[in-house]
Amino acid sequence: MSDLITTPNIVDADDFYAELLTAHEGLSDAESNALNARLLLTLANHIGDRAVLSDALNVAIKAGRS
Amino acid sequence: MNKIFEIPMYSYTRSKDQDAMTRKRHPVVVIGAGPVGLGAAIDLAQQDIPVVVLDDNDKVSFGSRAICFSKRCLEVMDRLGCGDVLVDKGVIWNTGKVFFGERKVYDFNLLPEDGHKMPAFINLQQYYFEEYMVNRVRALQAAGKSIEIRGKNKVSAIGTHDDHVTLEIDTPEGPYNIEADWLIACDGAGSPTRRMLGKDFVGRVFEDNFLIADVVMEADFPTERWFWFDPPFNKGQSALLHKQPDGVWRIDLQLGWDIDKEKEMKPENVISRLKAMLGDDVEFELEWVSIYTFQCRRMEDFRHGRVLFAGDAAHQVSPFGARGANSGLQDTDNLCWKLKLVLDGKADESLLDTYSAERVYGADENILNSSRSTDFITPKSAVSRLLRDAVLDLSEENEFARPLVNSGRLSVPCIYDGSGLNGADTDKLPAQTRVGSVIADAPLGDGFLSERTGDRFQVLAINCDVEPVTAKGVQAEVIKLETANAPFLQERYLGDQKAAVYLLRPDQIITARWLTPDSVAIAAAMTQAMGG
Incomplete structure (x- = not known):
């Protein structure tokens, strides 16, 4: 059991972000949404820990509240 | 030749209760001669409790209906003396295929645990299941047990009292009245008993229609469960193909909500749908067609004084996961020994409240699981479909996504954690x-x-x-x-x-x-x- 990491943790963050954008290049909104969904599920499986997944979901929900 | 479900199995005969000067009091009356009602009756008769089953019909289930019986249900049926005949006739299956759009995304094997008498599942038409139960009733009668099925006996009114129930019954020869110390209502999803007692309930309605067809064909499909998400022959919907005995195949096609039922039920329309699915060169014959919708709901309490509700009368689930008849037999399994202790004066009647508590717990688990399957099979929003399709797309190449594919979580018995009847436990044991x-x-x-x-x-x-x-x-x-x-x-x-x-x-x-x-x-x- 570990906690959700909420401090910077991605190696070469700019590089990762660019890769993410590249992956979506040329895709329609529907295709992009589908890609995001597949990525989300793949990452969620890697994490596995139910508590960490719930915490991550809450971070995402909170950040979207304006 | 007539199908078994077209022949009266318990024709109306006049009972001497109809000519009695005073109303005959029975220890237990069961309403409904479906799998659940017969399960209750056989269980009680085996324990020497006289029991009368009333049914408004005189035949077994029309069409295959419930077709998938789980290991726990088979264990219960084995205790009721019907286990071997069910397993001998049923189709045992462990493997399946999942299709998404035009492609097969993966195969699966349920890999049942070794060392059990009963298989994980069998497929069998409900009419056989009921026929074997009726045969068991006849065998118990021959052995001198007090068990009766009264066909064409329709309960038209119920009076509830502190220590008994009165029943008014319509028959082809007019009405009569009896009394019961205890009444078990197993009269199905539309339970007239529930309505007469004013205990009707609401739940989540799933806005979808499914066409079920039993098709007789000599096809070389393997003994597997095939499930299609969004297949070319039923765009945007789902489909299921599953084998039953006697060369009968169950086909389930999701139709959506806004349909013309009468038109969809017409044989020519059903046949053209099936041809699109099976291919033009497969010869088949339609045995039974039905369109169903479903709800996920339960009664708040399965006991109302002297009336006990079991099976679909008490709770309903979607068909995904085979939790209808299977959970109904687990209801009567839970109920009958408690009722015997109460009738024998060995336990207080409050023991029957634990029947409700334990089976409500089981029903909630079944409702939860079958609602989740339904949400996956028939996504009701754009994002629900997006995530569902993402799971299916990933599942072809990625094993990790397969446990998320939910075309029905096959029924396993609930564990009564926290039941008031539980005694000591130790975590040093498995x-x-x-x-x-x-x-x-x-x-x-x-x-x-x-x-x-x-x-x-x-x-x-x-x-x-x-x-x-x-x-x-x-x-x-x-x-x-x-x-x-x-x-x-x-x-x-x-x-x-x-x-x-x-x-x-x-x-x-x-x-x-x-x-x-x-x-x-x-x-x-x-x-x-x-x-x-």
Whole structure:
């Protein structure tokens, strides 16, 4: 059991972000949404820990509240 | 030749109750001669409780309806004397394929655990299931048990009293009245009993229609469950193909909500849909077609005084996961021994409240699981479909996504964690057989544990000795077992311990367990399991 990491943790963050954008290049909104969904599920499986997944979901929900 | 479901199996005959000067009082009356009502009646008759079953019809289930019977249901049926005939006739299957759009995304194998008498599942038409139960009723009658099925006996009014129920019954020869100490209502999803008692309920309605067709064909499809998400022959919807005995195949096609039912039911329209699915060159014959919708809901309480509700009358689920008839038989399994103790004056009638509490718990688990399957199979929003399709796309190449694919989570019995009837437990023994669980079957050299257990309180004395135990005038049978040549018994009941004592209820639920024998503790747990 570990906690959700909420401090910077991605190696070469700019590089990762660019890769993410590249992956979506040329895709329609529907295709992009589908890609995001597949990525989300793949990452969620890697994490596995139910508590960490719930915490991550809450971070995402909170950040979207304006 | 007539199909079995077209022949009256319990034709109307005049009962002497119809000519009685005073209303005849019966200990137990069951309404409904479906699998659940017959299950209750057989269980009670086996325990020498006279029982009368009333049904407004006189035939077994019209069409295949419930087709998938789970291991626990088969164990219950084995205790009721119908296990072997069901397994002999049924189709046993373990493998399946999942299709998404035009492609097969993966195969699966349920890999059932070894060391059980009963298979994980069989497929069998409900009319056979009921026919075998009716045969069992006839065998019990021949053996002198007091059990009756009264066909064309439609209950038209119910009066409830503190200590009995009155019933007004319509027959082809006019109405008559009887009384019952206890009434078990197994009259299905539309339960007239529930309505007459003003206990109707609401739940989540799933806005979808499904076409079910039983098709007779000589096809070389393997004995597998095939499930299609968004197939080319049923765009945007789902489909299921599953084998039954006698060359009958069940086909389920999701139709959506806004449809013209009458038009969809027309044979020519059904046939053109099936041809699109099976291919033009497959010869088939339609045996039965039906369109269904469903709800997920339950009654708040399955006991209302002297009236006990079981099966679909008490709770309804979506068909995904085979939780209808299977859970109904688990209801009566839970109920009948309690009712016997109450009728015998060995337990207070409040024991029957635990029937409601335990089976409400089971119903909630079934409703949860079947609602989740329905949400996956028939996504109701754009994002729900997006995530569902993402899971399916990933599942082709990625094993990790397959557990998320939900085309029905096949029914396993719930564990009564926290039931008020539970006694002592210890976490030093395996989790699989923790208190509140149904027994895990195990081979015992000359048979199976499931065959040695049930119908009475029993103590499993594993690698130890237990003195005879009596509580509240009921004696528990002590079954002495050795694990020397029984590795499954060792694994499932001892783990790394050398000995253990298990107390089983008459419904094969483990109600307490210990590492060392202690007759006083066993008697206390038995008292607890009988309601204190």
